[in-house]
Every structure is written in C-alpha cells, then in structure tokens.
Amino acid sequence: MFTSKVYKKSPVSIQNILLSTRALVRKKLRENNKCEQYTQELIAHEYDSELLGKYHDKTLNKTIKQARNTVEYYKSYDLNLKTFPFIDKLEVNSNKDKFLSSKKSGAVIKGATSGTTGAPLVIPQDMQSVITEQAFINRGLAWAGFKEGDKRAWIRGDMIVPLEQKKAPFWRYSYFENMIMLSSFHMAPANLQSYIDTMVSFGVQVIQAYPSSIATLAKYLEVNNQYYPGDLKSIVTSSESLSKEDKHLIETRFKCTVFDWYGLFERVAAIASCEHGRYHILTDYAHVELLPAGKTESGQQLAEIVGTNFNNSLYPLIRYKTGDHVVLSDEPNCPCGRVFPIVDSIEGRTGDYLIAEDGQKVHILNHIPKGVVGLIASQFIQDKKNEITILVVTDKNKFNTEQCSILTKNAKERLGESISFKIQEVNNIPRTKNGKIRQAICSL
Secondary structure, eight states: TTTSSSHHOOOOHHHHHHHHHHHHHHHHSSHHHHHHHHHHHHHHTTOOHHHHHHHHHHHHHHHHHHHHOOOOOGTTSSSSSSGGGBBBBHHHTTTTGGGGSSOOOOEEEEEEOTTTTTTTTTEEEEHHHHHHHHHHHHHHHHTTTOOOTTOOOEEOOOSOOOOTSSOOOEEEEGGHHHHHHHHSSOGGGHHHHHHHHHHHHHHHOEEEHHHHHHHHHHHHHHHHOOOOOOOOSEEEEESOOHHHHHHHHHHHHHHEEEEEEEOOTTTTTEEOOTTTOOOEEOOTTTEEEEEEEOOOOSSSSSEEEEEESSTTTTOOOEEEEEEEEEEEOOOOSSSSSOOSSEEEEEETTTTTTEEOOOEEEEEOOOTTTTOOTTEEEEEEEEEEEEEEEEEOOOOOTTTTTHHHHHHHHHHHHHTTTTEEEEEOOOSSOOOOTSSOOOOOOOOO
16 A cells, blocks of 8 residues: 555545554454454463463464365374475475465465565465454563554565655554554664654654664664653564564663564474563464574573474464574573573574685674664675675764774674775665564675
C-alpha cells in the first residue's frame, strides 16, 4: 500500500486514514476470539514445565504426522524425528512444490524471507498460521508490559513516508491501534531530534522497532548527552541482530528495558528476552535443536539453530538449518520464573561477516565501533580481500580525525593490520528492501 500512487500522492490526512483503515482490517482478521483464546493458552503454560512439556511433545508429534501424510518431500520417512534429514534454504528453494501440503483450504497468504544472505524464500501460509503468530506476538507484548490501549511507536521497515520526501513529518498515525508509525528511511542526523520530540508529544508508552533504528536514536542521544525525556514502559526489538552493547546503550538512554525477539519467516524458531534480560527459546513455538558449532573467542559454546515449525501446517519445515547461532548458557533457570530454556545471546546472521587477513570469516563485529565518539551508525563493505569500506553516519561536531583513527585501530585489531580501511561519511546507511540495515556486506 505504501508504495502505491494513491497513497504517495494523497495529503497527509488521507494517508493517515488509509493507513488506519488497513490496520483495522488486519486487526479484525488476526485478533479474533480464536487468537485471544490461544494467547491465554500460551500464557498459562509458560511457568509450568509439565504443561509446557506436554504441549511441546503433542504439537511436535502432530506436526511430524501431518507432514508425513500430506507433504510429498516427507512421505518416505517414519514418525521418528531423527530419521528426517537436515534441510536448509537452498534445499527448500530447489524443491518448492514438494514442501506444500496437499491438505489446504481457505486463503493462502504468501510472504518471503528478506534474502539478505541469498535468494529470497517464498513461504505460503494459511490464515490459522497468521492468527497463531499473532498470539505469540500478543504474549511477547504482554512480557513487555503492554496493555490494550497503550500508545505505541512503530519504527520498522514500512515505507510510511515517500523516500523522496526531505522535510518532516516523517511519521503517520494508525488511529485504531493508538500508534504513531515513523519512517526508518529518513533517519538522517538532522531529523533525529524531531523523531524523539514527536514520540514524547504523542505520549508513547511502548516502542516497537528494528534494533538498527532504535540504536540510531540511542546513539544520537548519547552523542548529545541526552536521555529520552518521556516515560516508557519498554522497547520491543526484532528482525535484526541486537548486540549486547547496543541493548545496554538503548536501555540507558531510553531508561527502560529492551525486550528482544528473534524469529524467522520460516517459523522454525523463536527466542525472546524477558524482563531480566535472559534469552528464552520458546519451545511452544517450534522444536529447536542446537548443533555444536565451535566456541566464541571467550571460550563459550556456540551452536547453530535448527528448527521444526509448529505453526504452518501448509508448509511444514522439519529440521531446518537456519544458519543462525546462539551462545549457550550455564544458567538452568531464570529469575523471571518462566520455564523455557535459556541461551546467553544470539549471534549475527551468517550473511553479516567480513573476511579477515588470515581468510577467516568474522561474524562478531559489534565491538569495532565501541568507544568512537560521535559515531551514530556504521556499515562494513568488503569487495576485495584486503580492502574494507566503512560507511559512517556521524555527528560532525564530534567525529574528527582522532575518532576516525580509533575506528580504524579497532577494525585492524579485529580483522588484521594488513587490511586497509576507507572511512566514508554518509547521511544514512542504505537499507534492504525490508528497511533493515545489514551490519556488513561481503561479496567475496
């Protein structure tokens, strides 16, 4: 809708009405009585390990049985999960039709993965899958303290404001959701104070944002020695990797807890952080296996996420290798009391890496910008083995030659002294079609 000529050419008041009407229709379709019942069921077993275990086992067995009986790709396997092969995006893309269930009814909704690490994967789903996903979103918002009627800000990948627009307002209103929607595509340094002022004026209580978008605002507050002047319950982040450094910075500058959500459009895994900052594998969302994948620099065990989706019987994916990793935790339980397994952190997507001078892929780049004053956002681009360009968005009054040298020094310490770094100042970091910012783009 946002890229249609009707929307783009309409005055702001009409855009608000169009956006609000679209949101109301989506809300009616997704948040019905069935969704509310399922949300309450999910909430009921999150503190009870016996109930959660029974729910997981029952749902896993049902998923495997349905897949074997209705999906061509799985018909030759028995009902033992371990007999199913590991699959990945390439395998699914090469056998698209074979994963589609023969048992389908009603509307089919198609969506796609972003494709930032390769070709996009188109995933069909039915309305039941959409409603179920909404129930998990509702529970996640409940963790973050959201109550029906609370005012929200939305800073994600929607092209709410035409890209060619250069002057505020860079936001629109969804009246039926009590929400202000702000563009992620217009977050140049000169515009950031207006984003903050507008959210405060609207009385925002919960912010839902891409990590890169809210981190940009947090860094702006930091370089200007400010704190968010409004009163927030929480911030909910998803769809991109959130580093521990950025999480701490956001919580400090916005004076509230960040609730981070990891998920995929394939619906094969979900991990959510709680009010105590622990990351929980949601074992009622999917069956997750953790394959050993070496160790981090500090010696912690790294594991790849492999998942079996529970909530898309139209396109079931069993033992799907995500290419994403977690750092395992030694904590057996969490102070929050929820009984989901804990992981220490979620590492960056495998597409976000650089090649170091020794030829190794380096995925963890978060500490390179650490300690650089005046740096608001950055992205690493590598087209040649020993040459890397760092795109930077800066506060020009504070990012000087000395800070440039610190950034280069940090990068060389991580990637090697023989690599040359070119620092290029830009007004904003290019985003993907979905409005996300990749930490690194390596074409080698």
